[in-house]
Amino acid sequence: MSMIAMSIPPFPTFIRGGEYTFNKGERHFSRVFTVFDLLYVKKGTLFMQEGDERFVVKEGQYVILVPGERHEGYADCTEQTDYFWLHFVIPGNEYQMVEDKELDWSFVYRKEPTFTEVGYYQFHIPQWGEVKRREIVEQQLETLLTTRDGDAHVPDDYLKQQIQFSEFIVQLQKEAFSIPSATEKVCESAMKYIQKNYKEPVNMSVLKEELNFHPDYLTRCMQKTIGISPMQYLTHYRMHHAKKLLAETEYKVSAISRDVGIDDVTYFSKLFKKMEGTTPMEYRRLVHRK
Numbered sequence: 001m002s003m004i005a006m007s008i009p010p011f012p013t014f015i016r017g018g019e020y021t022f023n024k025g026e027r028h029f030s031r032v033f034t035v036f037d038l039l040y041v042k043k044g045t046l047f048m049q050e051g052d053e054r055f056v057v058k059e060g061q062y063v064i065l066v067p068g069e070r071h072e073g074y075a076d077c078t079e080q081t082d083y084f085w086l087h088f089v090i091p092g093n094e095y096q097m098v099e100d101k102e103l104d105w106s107f108v109y110r111k112e113p114t115f116t117e118v119g120y121y122q123f124h125i126p127q128w129g130e131v132k133r134r135e136i137v138e139q140q141l142e143t144l145l146t147t148r149d150g151d152a153h154v155p156d157d158y159l160k161q162q163i164q165f166s167e168f169i170v171q172l173q174k175e176a177f178s179i180p181s182a183t184e185k186v187c188e189s190a191m192k193y194i195q196k197n198y199k200e201p202v203n204m205s206v207l208k209e210e211l212n213f214h215p216d217y218l219t220r221c222m223q224k225t226i227g228i229s230p231m232q233y234l235t236h237y238r239m240h241h242a243k244k245l246l247a248e249t250e251y252k253v254s255a256i257s258r259d260v261g262i263d264d265v266t267y268f269s270k271l272f273k274k275m276e277g278t279t280p281m282e283y284r285r286l287v288h289r290k
Contacts, residue, residue, distance in 0.1 A: 003124045003127060006123050012036070022081045024080060037085065039084070049073070108173065199259065253280045
């Protein structure tokens with residue numbers, strides 16, 4: 001399997017991204033693209049072809065399709081397939097396709113920075129890969145794609161997206177090493193606790209007691225790894241499950257609010273609208289119309 005080798009800085013530049021679903025029997029259309037197209041599968045399987053090479057991209061896996069090559073689905077999806085897509089460019093189109101190799105940080109480090117000169121690094125990102133820390137990667141993608149949701153175009157949001165995308169690229173490089181840092185381990189512990197207990201009252205005092213880490217340290221670890229605080233992640237996770245219940249059940253909004261750990265339905269509705277740009281009932285009607 002090939003790897004994409006690039007010199008950093010500058011980092012690749014994020015253009016646009018989103019989420020999409022192929023139903024059973026559908027496949028990706030054929031095209032020649034002028035930018036990189038990264039596809040990360042959350043659920044199901046994509047069958048992609050680039051030139052003469054075929055990729056089976058399963059849940060928790062990704063493929064990066066390169067500019068100038070025709071890519072398309074070579075087979076229909078055998079089940080509903082949900083995936084993230086990201087379009088980006090490498091400045092100056094300065095990259096090489098190289099053979100896969102065993103990696104560590106010695107391959108990345110190239111030139112030490114001085115007081116007046118920038119340090120340089122050589123990243124090697126696998127063109128196809130399976131992530132080992134799915135919770136971290138998927139939350140990074142969620143954060144990246146929700147930063148500029150809606151029609152408002154705020155310059156600082158665009159700049160935040162570039163920073164978040166750079167962090168995502170670094171995470172893909174770390175995934176190639178499969179060596180989690182201490183910060184990532186702390187972040188994963190907090191995320192797993194929240195995922196298991198999101199229906200219960202959770203605050204920073206609870207996390208401190210259960211995980212034996214100071215709240216400030218927990219916050220720094222999560223913000224460094226996935227770009228948001230523990231309480232922001234808790235809210236994201238609760239809203240994710242609320243959307244699922246709104247789409248798949250006929251439960252009342254008050255029941256859904258309680259089910260995701262928020263007793264005050266008015267607060268839940270305000271929070272949902274702030275996060276999703278629409279009320280819970282409007283979201284349900286929109287999903288059912290589709």
